[in-house]
Each structure stands twice: as structure tokens, then as C-alpha cells.
Amino acid sequence: MDEIASITDTNLTETQFFNRRDEINILSNLLISTEFNSAPTILLTGIRGVGKTALIKKIRNKFEREYLVVDIDLSRSSAYQQKNLTRASMIKIIYDSIIRSSKEFGLKTISNQIEKYFKTKNFKIDKLLSYEHIPIPIFESEDNYERLAEFVMELPQKIYEDNNDKIKGVFIFIDEIQLIKDLGDELNGFLWYMRSFIQTQKNVAYIFCGSMSLKDSLINDLNGNKGAFGGRMLTIEVQPFSKKTTENYIKSMRRNIQLDHGGFERFYKCTRGIPYYINIFAKYLPENLTLSENNISELFKDSIDYLAIHFVYMWSKLTFQEQKIIISLLENPKKRIEVANSLKVTSGSLNRPLNRLLDYDLIEYANDKYQITDPIFGYWLKNSYEKNGIYPFRSI
Ligand SMILES: Nc1ncnc2c1ncn2[C@@H]1O[C@H](COP(=O)(O)OP(=O)(O)O)[C@@H](O)[C@H]1O
Ligand SMILES: [Mg+2]
Structure with a gap:
């Protein structure tokens, strides 16, 4: 196999990505119903480092030839990085991502469709810039926000309808969704707003993905009894690797890591089966030496600055x-x-x-x-x- 994946790399190669067979099956089975007009809305949770992002990248790679897959990572959006996440910037991030994915897929007709849309809906547009031939409207007045938002939220279903000879549906993945809490007072309004579109889109599947504990208030806002999606979201929690999986994973690595029984037990205690920690720790361990419980405890201490x-x-x-x-x-x-x-x-x-x-x-x-x-x-x-x-x- 390749070198162990680095912790900043979530786009793992076939050999770096270990297991997750069940999760891939469950997600795939849910997602392919999009082809038959019943697109799911999924909430993928799990602790940080468990492998959610790596998993959805894997799913994207699996389906990106049949479906238009729009991949949105809120933590990478400039609005978030500039501490300025608003409803309007969310809409812009979604719009930009849809356009980028459509370009990458080669849906060439989309720019004509968008231009036509802006003309027929009578937008008050200050400027119509263009990015690689895709029109990007610049709105100055506030009252345009609602209409742009509506347009963007409807766009995926429209893209499907105009291109259903080329794609079986659209998948929208929104990663690091917990950052949406930055919307503050606007959060709930925005969630209800999104849900009003999402629920009518028969051929657009959504996966919201984020590192949050199940006790997080956002889960309630999203999917609790009184939440925007009121239990209609399918929640899947990605679990850390089991002991058995961790053992097999270590054996499959190109690095020759030898652990005696106590050494392995301690390794599992230290990493708790979380791939993020397994990868960092496994890179740190010396090769070709049988490591005992004590060795692992020492090495854990030595490597804590890397793990943390x-x-x-x-x-x-x-x-x-x-x-x-x-x-x-x-x-x-x-x-x-x-x-x-x-x-x-x-x-x-x-x-x-x-x-x-x-x-x-x-x-x-x-x-x-x-x-x-x-x-x-x-x-x-x-x-x-x-x-x-x-x-x-x-x-x-
Ligand atoms: N299935 C896997 N096989 C091997 N390594 C993995 C796997 N999933 C995740 N990793 C490792 O763990 C790191 C963190 O995964 P990531 O998907 O970013 O976690 P999350 O999104 O849940 O916080 C990745 O960069 C990669 O090194
Ligand atoms: Mg992630």
C-alpha cells in the first residue's frame, strides 16, 4: 500500500483508504434512490478525525461520473475564514460550488440557462461579470438577496431537469456544517429556508456533514422534533475503527509495525480507533521492533505534540x-x-x-x-x- 495518508489529506488513494465497506454501502444505497425521484437528505456525524470527509470524498469519486457532485467545505470558504459567514455569503458559496462542479463535469449549456434565467426573472443586476463564461451576477441592493437565494436553491433541480440525459441526479455535500452556527440569530431562519427547497427537490440529494457530538444543539436545530427538518434527515454516525479493524489496518500498512498483545491494547487505548490518530501515531512508531505496552506508553508521550x-x-x-x-x-x-x-x-x-x-x-x-x-x-x-x-x- 501507499504511505499512510497524511492528516491534512482527505482525498485518499484507493490503497490509503481503509475499509468503511458498510458505511459506503449504506450511503450508496441511499444516494442511488436519487435516480428514482426520491433523493435523501442525510446528516453524517461523528467525532473529529473519524473519517467523515475522507468518506464523502470516496463517495464523490465513486459517483462523480454518473451524478453531478457538488462539494462544499464551509471551513475553506473565504467568508468563514474572514469571520463573515452570513446568509448571503452562504448562498454565494453554494452558487460558486454548483457552478464550479458543473464546469468540471462539462455541463456546457449551463451558462446559457443561467443567463436566460436572469433575463426572464427581471433581476436588478448591477454588473454581470463572467468567470470562464459563467455569468456571475453582482447585486447591490438587499431586495435582490431573496431572489438570488431562491434562484440558487432551485438551481440544482433545474440543472438536473435540463441535463437528465447526462446525469442521474445531483448530490450536494456540505462539509463542516457545524460552522453554520456562526450565523447566530439567523441560523434557524436559514435552516428552515433551505429545508423548504430541499424537500421539494426530487433529484437532488443532500449530505450535511460535520464534527459534532450528538448532544450538539445544532443537531436539534436541524433534525429535532421542532428542528427545520423535523426528523426527516437520515442521521448516520461514523464510528471509530473497531479493535479488529484497527488491527487489520496496522497489518495492511507498508510500515512494518510490530505490537505485542499489550502493545496493541495500549495503541488502541491511545488512538481510540480514530483514523486521524492511528495515522499520526503509526508514522511515529519505529519499524521492525516488537513494541510492548510500556514502549507504546512512552512513545505516546513523546508524540503527543504531533497527535494534539x-x-x-x-x-x-x-x-x-x-x-x-x-x-x-x-x-x-x-x-x-x-x-x-x-x-x-x-x-x-x-x-x-x-x-x-x-x-x-x-x-x-x-x-x-x-x-x-x-x-x-x-x-x-x-x-x-x-x-x-x-x-x-x-x-x-
Ligand atoms: N478510511 C480511512 N482509511 C485510512 N485513513 C483514514 C480513513 N479515514 C480517515 N483517515 C485519516 O484520518 C484523517 C482524518 O479524516 P477526516 O475525514 O478528515 O476526518 P473528519 O472529517 O471526520 O474530521 C485523514 O486525513 C486520514 O489521514
Ligand atoms: Mg472533516
Whole structure:
């Protein structure tokens, strides 16, 4: 097989991508009903690093010759990166992605159709720019937003109807959907708005994909009883690899990693079967040596800065108070009042920082208590403390 996939690479080669046979079957069976006018709406959840993005890329590669697959990653959108995610920017991201995919697929007629659409609907367009012959309307006035949004949301079904000799349907994948929480007060309105279009589109399947725990409030907003999709979304949770799968995965690697029984058990405890951690750790382990439980424990400590690299970055973005909250949760989960006491502040003043930490998925709330979501984050902090005698607070 190839070298182990790097953690920034989600477009894995056939040999890098391990297993997920069941998930691929379930998703494929749901998605192909799009050809028969009953397109599903799917919510793909699972903890960070479990392999959701890699999985939908795999699905895209499998279907991209028969279906128009529109791949949207909210974390890569410039609006999100500039902290400016609004309803209008969401619509623009969706529009741009549809256009890009249509071009890539070679649906040449689409630009004529769009131009015709703008003419017949009497848009007030300031400028009609063009990108590789695809018209891009520039709207200045607010009242155009609603109409552009309507146009964009209807576009996938229209593309299907105009091209049903070339495609069996349209798949729209929206990855990192949890970032949509940035819409704040507009979030629910936007979800209901999207759902009103999505439910009428017989040949457009949607997969919303995101790293969030099942306790996340977004899941309720999306698919709870009173949520926009009111239980109509099919929720699939991608699970970490089982012990057996992890064992087979390690054996299939080109690196010759030898673990005795205790060594493997410890490896599984450290990585919890999460491919992201398995890959980083497996690259770190020495080859051609039988590793015991103790060896693995040592090597885990040595490699914690690599395993936690994502958290090192997130940590540096937190405020001092947010960092102190995390530290207070290192030993055990705590009630809000207990966190407040340990920080010597009022419980009310913790609203904002706690919500931010929840939104970042750094902590979760269960049984009345807050806890650190990913133990690797905690190990990294404890390890830094052990090594340096202090926590890596931002230097002020
Ligand atoms: N099926 C798989 N086989 C091998 N490695 C995988 C697999 N799925 C994910 N990975 C590894 O885990 C990393 C994280 O996966 P990713 O899909 O980004 O997780 P998520 O989107 O759930 O946060 C990938 O970059 C890749 O290195
Ligand atoms: Mg992902």
C-alpha cells in the first residue's frame, strides 16, 4: 500500500483508504434512490478525525461520473475564514460550488440557462461579470438577496431537469456544517429556508456533514422534533475503527509495525480507533521492533505534540479565561458552579466563554457537567505541565 495518508489529506488513494465497506454501502444505497425521484437528505456525524470527509470524498469519486457532485467545505470558504459567514455569503458559496462542479463535469449549456434565467426573472443586476463564461451576477441592493437565494436553491433541480440525459441526479455535500452556527440569530431562519427547497427537490440529494457530538444543539436545530427538518434527515454516525479493524489496518500498512498483545491494547487505548490518530501515531512508531505496552506508553508521550497538533493551534486562539476553564476541567468534569468557584468568578460571567468552547467542540455538556471532549487535548496540556512546570498559557 501507499504511505499512510497524511492528516491534512482527505482525498485518499484507493490503497490509503481503509475499509468503511458498510458505511459506503449504506450511503450508496441511499444516494442511488436519487435516480428514482426520491433523493435523501442525510446528516453524517461523528467525532473529529473519524473519517467523515475522507468518506464523502470516496463517495464523490465513486459517483462523480454518473451524478453531478457538488462539494462544499464551509471551513475553506473565504467568508468563514474572514469571520463573515452570513446568509448571503452562504448562498454565494453554494452558487460558486454548483457552478464550479458543473464546469468540471462539462455541463456546457449551463451558462446559457443561467443567463436566460436572469433575463426572464427581471433581476436588478448591477454588473454581470463572467468567470470562464459563467455569468456571475453582482447585486447591490438587499431586495435582490431573496431572489438570488431562491434562484440558487432551485438551481440544482433545474440543472438536473435540463441535463437528465447526462446525469442521474445531483448530490450536494456540505462539509463542516457545524460552522453554520456562526450565523447566530439567523441560523434557524436559514435552516428552515433551505429545508423548504430541499424537500421539494426530487433529484437532488443532500449530505450535511460535520464534527459534532450528538448532544450538539445544532443537531436539534436541524433534525429535532421542532428542528427545520423535523426528523426527516437520515442521521448516520461514523464510528471509530473497531479493535479488529484497527488491527487489520496496522497489518495492511507498508510500515512494518510490530505490537505485542499489550502493545496493541495500549495503541488502541491511545488512538481510540480514530483514523486521524492511528495515522499520526503509526508514522511515529519505529519499524521492525516488537513494541510492548510500556514502549507504546512512552512513545505516546513523546508524540503527543504531533497527535494534539490541532489543539495546539486551537489553544493559541483561546482567551485567557477560556484557557483557565479548560485547565479547571483537566482532572474531572465539573458543574458550572464548580468551574466558577475554581476560577473565582460568578457563574453568570461564564456564559460566553462556555458557549464558545462548546461551539468549538473543545468541551461538551453531559449530565449537568462540562467535560473536555477529546482526551488527547487533556493529555497534551498535562504533558506540557509535566515538562515545563506551567501550562502553555498565551504569553501576555
Ligand atoms: N478510511 C480511512 N482509511 C485510512 N485513513 C483514514 C480513513 N479515514 C480517515 N483517515 C485519516 O484520518 C484523517 C482524518 O479524516 P477526516 O475525514 O478528515 O476526518 P473528519 O472529517 O471526520 O474530521 C485523514 O486525513 C486520514 O489521514
Ligand atoms: Mg472533516
